Amino acid sequence: MDRILLIEDDLDLSEMLVEYLVSENFDVIPVYDGEQAKVELSNTFDLILLDLMLPRTSGIDVLKFIRQHTFLPVIILTAKSSEQDKTIGFNLGADDYMVKPFSLIELSARIRAQLRRSQKYSTIKQSDIVKVLTYKDLSIDFTSFSVKKDKEKIALTKKEFEILTLLVSNQGTVFSKARMYELVWKETYYGEENIINVSINRLRKKLSKNSQDEYIKTLWGIGYTMEEITK
Known part of the structure; x- marks a missing residue:
C-alpha cells in the first residue's frame, strides 16, 4: 500500500482527504x-501532498526542505492560482500543482x-544506469542526485537537475521549449x-557566474542545447 504524507492545516479538508484517499487504498499520514x-519526513513515504499556506513554517520552506x-513526488494543493505561484512551486521542485477547490x-x-513514474524509475536495474555523467568540469551523480563543479557541490532543484541531465x-x-516541458x-x-x-536562467546562474552560455546554449527561436564534446 502506497504511503502518503498529507501536509494540510485545514482540519476539515484534511479529514475529508484522508477519508477519501484511504477509501482509494492509500495509507495517509496527516500533519x-x-x-x-x-x-x-524522517519516516518512509511514497508521495507528499503539500499545502502552501501553513502555520509556523510556510509550504515553500517545507518544499525547499523536502x-x-x-x-x-510532491503535489502542491493550494488556493494560490497565479502563474507566478505555479512557477515558484515548479522551480522549487514540485511535480504537480492543483488549485483548490479540486476534484x-x-x-x-x-x-x-506520479507514483507510476516514481516506481518505474526506482525499478530500473542499477546496472543499467550510468551512475555518473560528466560534462566539462561538471559531474552529475545519479546515486545521490547531486551535481558538482570542480568537486564543489551545486544545490539544484529537482527540475533543474532533470533539465541538466536531459541536456548532458x-x-x-x-530541445524546443515545448519538448523540454513535456x-x-x-x-x-x-x-x-x-x-x-x-528554470533555465536559474540553472545557468548556478552553473556559472561568468557566462550565461558557458554550458547551456540558446538557439533563438529554436530551443536549448549543450554542445557535444568530442573525446
Whole structure:
C-alpha cells in the first residue's frame, strides 16, 4: 500500500482527504503545520501532498526542505492560482500543482500517475544506469542526485537537475521549449514559456557566474542545447 504524507492545516479538508484517499487504498499520514512535516519526513513515504499556506513554517520552506532530503513526488494543493505561484512551486521542485477547490477523483488520478513514474524509475536495474555523467568540469551523480563543479557541490532543484541531465545526456540535440516541458514536467505544453525561461536562467546562474552560455546554449527561436564534446 502506497504511503502518503498529507501536509494540510485545514482540519476539515484534511479529514475529508484522508477519508477519501484511504477509501482509494492509500495509507495517509496527516500533519497540520510545517514543523510537524519536517519531523514526519524522517519516516518512509511514497508521495507528499503539500499545502502552501501553513502555520509556523510556510509550504515553500517545507518544499525547499523536502528537496534537500528526498526526490519523492510532491503535489502542491493550494488556493494560490497565479502563474507566478505555479512557477515558484515548479522551480522549487514540485511535480504537480492543483488549485483548490479540486476534484477528489482527479487528485487520485494524479497521485497514481506520479507514483507510476516514481516506481518505474526506482525499478530500473542499477546496472543499467550510468551512475555518473560528466560534462566539462561538471559531474552529475545519479546515486545521490547531486551535481558538482570542480568537486564543489551545486544545490539544484529537482527540475533543474532533470533539465541538466536531459541536456548532458543528449549533447548536440536541440530541445524546443515545448519538448523540454513535456520531457521534464511530463505534461502537455500549452505555452508555459515563463516556467522554462525561469528554470533555465536559474540553472545557468548556478552553473556559472561568468557566462550565461558557458554550458547551456540558446538557439533563438529554436530551443536549448549543450554542445557535444568530442573525446
